[in-house]
Amino acid sequence: xKDMVCIVCPVGCRISVDEENDYSVIGNKCPKGATYxxxxxxxxxxxxxxxxxxxxxxxxxxxxxxxxxxxxNMIFDIMRELNKLEVSxxxxxxxxxxxxxxxxxxxIIATRDM
Ligand code: SF4
Numbered sequence: 465x466k467d468m469v470c471i472v473c474p475v476g477c478r479i480s481v482d483e484e485n486d487y488s489v490i491g492n493k494c495p496k497g498a499t500y501x502x503x504x505x506x507x508x509x510x511x512x513x514x515x516x517x518x519x520x521x522x523x524x525x526x527x528x529x530x531x532x533x534x535x536x537n538m539i540f541d542i543m544r545e546l547n548k549l550e551v552s553x554x555x556x557x558x559x560x561x562x563x564x565x566x567x568x569x570x571x572i573i574a575t576r577d578m
Contacts, residue, residue, distance in 0.1 A: 466505060470497040481505055509533035513575070516546050516561065521553035521578045528561060531571040541566055553578055 470477045470492060479491040479501050487502035503509070511533050515525035534542060542565055551561045555574045562572040 468501065468504060470500050472496045472500050508536040510536050510539060512539065512542060512546075514543065514546055516572070517550040518555065518578060519550060519552045521555075523578065526551060526555060526561070526578050527575045528572050529575050530565070530568075531560075531573050532569060534565075534568045534570050538566060538568060542568070546572070 466481045466483060468479060468481065470479050473496070475493060477491055477493050477497050479489050479497050481501040481504070482488045482490075483505060487505055489498040489501035492498050492501065511530050513527070513529040515527050518524065518526040528546070530542075545562075545565055549562060549572070551574075555561065555578050557574055557576050559574045560571045561574055564570070565572055
């Protein structure tokens, strides 16, 4: 059994996942917790929210996020790529500032106008 906290919603249920019983989950108050618990032990993923450098704008960092979840074990590689990235104003919320980062299938999306 693996104990963890479900991070899908603010309730934060304490769940237990049984790896030896098809990743069955107990302690979840809704079905999303069962899906999360199984996925967390078999193929954990995360959405990255961060900032990248921007030129000619009112601030020097642009808030961004990944368009889809990326494998959790690639977070540090992706953060290194984001540290190298520099975009130029004007940028609109929803603009793709980098496509298919590290072949994950996830684009990097601006989360505000700047
Ligand atoms: S199991 Fe359901 S209610 Fe509990 S934290 Fe996860 S999503 Fe929220």
